[in-house]
Structures are given as structure tokens and as C-alpha cells.
Amino acid sequence: MVAATAGCSSTKSSGKGNGDVELVSSGKLKTCTHLPYEPFQFKKGQKVVGFDVDLVDLVAKELKVKQEIVDTPFEGIESGEDFNINKCDLAAAGMTITPERKKKFDFSDPYFDATQALITKKGKDFKKLSDLKGKKLGVQQATTGEAYAKKNAKGLEVVQFEDLGLLLTAVKNGQVAAGINDNGVLLDYIKKNEDTEVTAEFDTGEHYGIGVRKDNDALLKVINKAIKDAKSSGEYDKIYKKWFGKAPEESGQ
Known part of the structure; x- marks a missing residue:
């Protein structure tokens, strides 16, 4: 590769x-x-x-x-x-x-300490993965976010993206209902993109x-x-x- x-x-x-x-x-x-x-x-x-x-x-x-x-x-x-x-x-x-x-x-x-978080377009009431049943969840390939989604996301379609930028664009344009990634990058992103929000964090206890x-x-x-x-x-x-x-x-x- x-x-x-x-x-x-x-x-x-x-x-x-x-x-x-x-x-x-x-x-x-x-x-x-x-x-x-x-x-x-x-x-x-x-x-x-x-x-x-x-x-x-x-x-x-x-x-x-x-x-x-x-x-x-x-x-x-x-x-x-x-x-x-x-x-x-x-x-x-x-x-x-x-x-x-x-x-x-x-x-x-x-x-650095991190955990996984869920990002959506503002106004979407997705507080946990089960709220996304029947919808698409975006992940970045080869990441712990993808691993968490595959283990815990039941009844929804997991869509893989090569990098974080593509994942976040997919959330913004509605290609996926939500995305999962590390909380640090997502909390930074929503500061500059007020049409998005982090609706949940999952205590995965990760360390960089x-x-x-x-x-x-x-x-x-x-x-x-x-x-x-x-x-x-x-x-x-x-x-x-x-x-x-x-x-x-x-x-x-």
C-alpha cells in the first residue's frame, strides 16, 4: 500500500x-x-x-x-x-x-488521554449508537473509532473513510447520519463548524x-x-x- x-x-x-x-x-x-x-x-x-x-x-x-x-x-x-x-x-x-x-x-x-465521541449535524438527537439504528455511521479506517463502531454498532451501516477530513465532510453534507472519532479532534472541529455538535462521548480510556x-x-x-x-x-x-x-x-x- x-x-x-x-x-x-x-x-x-x-x-x-x-x-x-x-x-x-x-x-x-x-x-x-x-x-x-x-x-x-x-x-x-x-x-x-x-x-x-x-x-x-x-x-x-x-x-x-x-x-x-x-x-x-x-x-x-x-x-x-x-x-x-x-x-x-x-x-x-x-x-x-x-x-x-x-x-x-x-x-x-x-x-495524551482520549476517548471516542459521536459527531452529528446540529439538532439531531443521537445520544447513543442505538439511536442510529437503520442509519449510516461514518468511521475513519484503521482507527480505534472504527473498531469501537464495529463492536458496538448494531443494526446500522458502518461507512469507512480514508481520513478524518472526508469523514467530517460526510457528516456535514448528510452522507452519513453521524461520525465517530477521537473526542479531541471532534471537539476542536465543532468550534469552527457550528452546524455540527458532539452529542455523546464513550469512555474508552484511550492513551496516545x-x-x-x-x-x-x-x-x-x-x-x-x-x-x-x-x-x-x-x-x-x-x-x-x-x-x-x-x-x-x-x-x-
């Missing part, structure tokens, strides 16, 4: 106290993600910005390199294939840590992590240090407030 990036070679960056961290391209920390997933990662003009982008910039700073974003289908990230072909060093894509994914690649310590190739312990150590230091210094809260308009209730999120 995804093609190898030509010319990838393993290089080393030995930032102070970081040991030898292998990078796929010299002087760059390549981050696989799938756009758009606002406010975690999305294009603003020609630049990719967002919460995850700012967090990974701290990792790049530790390594004394620059972050480079690689926009790629989420299936390649979620399957671990992007790591296998050296397409990127890490994946930061608002990605939930799951046992199935941990079999394919390793995760950093959790850096940054993905790395299996046994890439040196890079994982740097990522975990960057997350821990950001939380201790208040930098995490600053980045959180920048993208969500308020500080997290607990800095140890």
Missing part, C-alpha cells in the same frame, strides 16, 4: 546524553503522520503544525536535528510497515496505544503514544525523556493550551 522512500539510509545522531540514535536520514527526525488530524497535525498554509508537531519538535531538539513530516496513509503507520521500510523514525498521529499495535511496533509513554520501530530503544529513551521533561518544566502545559485553549486538568496526562 505504501512505497519505500528511495535513498533511505541509517545514520546516527549522538546528542548529548542520548547515546547513538539511528535516524533514517542524516540531520532529520522523520515523523510519519496522516493529515489532516486537527489540532494534532494539519496544514496551515504550506506548513504542517499542531500539538503532536510541537511535541516531536522537543524530541528533535534533544537530538539536535530538525523534524521532517512525512504525510502517509494511516494504514502504513498502523500496520508497522512504514517502520519496516525505513520511511520514518517515529510516528506521531494522534495514535492510541493498543495491544494489537504493540505487537507491530513500540510505543512511547502515554502523552508515539510509535517507533521494534527494539529502537535508544530513540524511545529520548522520546520518553522529552515528554517527561516537558511535563516537569511546564512546556507540555504551554503546548496543550496553545492548541486546546486551556491547560490540561492534570499535567501528568
Whole structure:
């Protein structure tokens, strides 16, 4: 599904106290993600910005390199294939840590709490999935939202979309009666799209992590240090407030 990036070679960056961290391209920390997933990662003009982008910039700073974003289908990230072909060093894509994914690649310590939520056009009285019986529910493929819908959505048609943007457009134009995805992105979306609303949240207890190739312990150590230091210094809260308009209730999120 995804093609190898030509010319990838393993290089080393030995930032102070970081040991030898292998990078796929010299002087760059390549981050696989799938756009758009606002406010975690999305294009603003020609630049990719967002919460995850700012967090990974701290990792790049530790390594004394620059972050480079690689926009790629989420299936390649979620399957671990992007790591296998050296397409990127890490994946930061608002990605939930799951046992199935941990079999394919390793995760950093959790850096964000999430849960699934239901988005509809304003005025629709859909408070739970059973309210959608006989209707269409949109999901983003290869996500935990899709997995939740398949397990819990009885008597309705689940419609799969390649990315979040297509899913949200389908909700707005009535192609589907509702959509399910992570609460962070949906709550951000309705702020700018007042004809939509989040009508329900489902307590799935999810945690986001940054993905790395299996046994890439040196890079994982740097990522975990960057997350821990950001939380201790208040930098995490600053980045959180920048993208969500308020500080997290607990800095140890």
C-alpha cells in the first residue's frame, strides 16, 4: 500500500546524553503522520503544525536535528510497515496505544488521554449508537473509532473513510447520519463548524503514544525523556493550551 522512500539510509545522531540514535536520514527526525488530524497535525498554509508537531519538535531538539513530516496513509503507520521500510523514525498521529499495535511496533509513554465521541449535524438527537439504528455511521479506517463502531454498532451501516477530513465532510453534507472519532479532534472541529455538535462521548480510556520501530530503544529513551521533561518544566502545559485553549486538568496526562 505504501512505497519505500528511495535513498533511505541509517545514520546516527549522538546528542548529548542520548547515546547513538539511528535516524533514517542524516540531520532529520522523520515523523510519519496522516493529515489532516486537527489540532494534532494539519496544514496551515504550506506548513504542517499542531500539538503532536510541537511535541516531536522537543524530541528533535534533544537530538539536535530538525523534524521532517512525512504525510502517509494511516494504514502504513498502523500496520508497522512504514517502520519496516525505513520511511520514518517515529510516528506521531494522534495514535492510541493498543495491544494489537504493540505487537507491530513500540510505543512511547502515554502523552495524551482520549476517548471516542459521536459527531452529528446540529439538532439531531443521537445520544447513543442505538439511536442510529437503520442509519449510516461514518468511521475513519484503521482507527480505534472504527473498531469501537464495529463492536458496538448494531443494526446500522458502518461507512469507512480514508481520513478524518472526508469523514467530517460526510457528516456535514448528510452522507452519513453521524461520525465517530477521537473526542479531541471532534471537539476542536465543532468550534469552527457550528452546524455540527458532539452529542455523546464513550469512555474508552484511550492513551496516545508515539510509535517507533521494534527494539529502537535508544530513540524511545529520548522520546520518553522529552515528554517527561516537558511535563516537569511546564512546556507540555504551554503546548496543550496553545492548541486546546486551556491547560490540561492534570499535567501528568
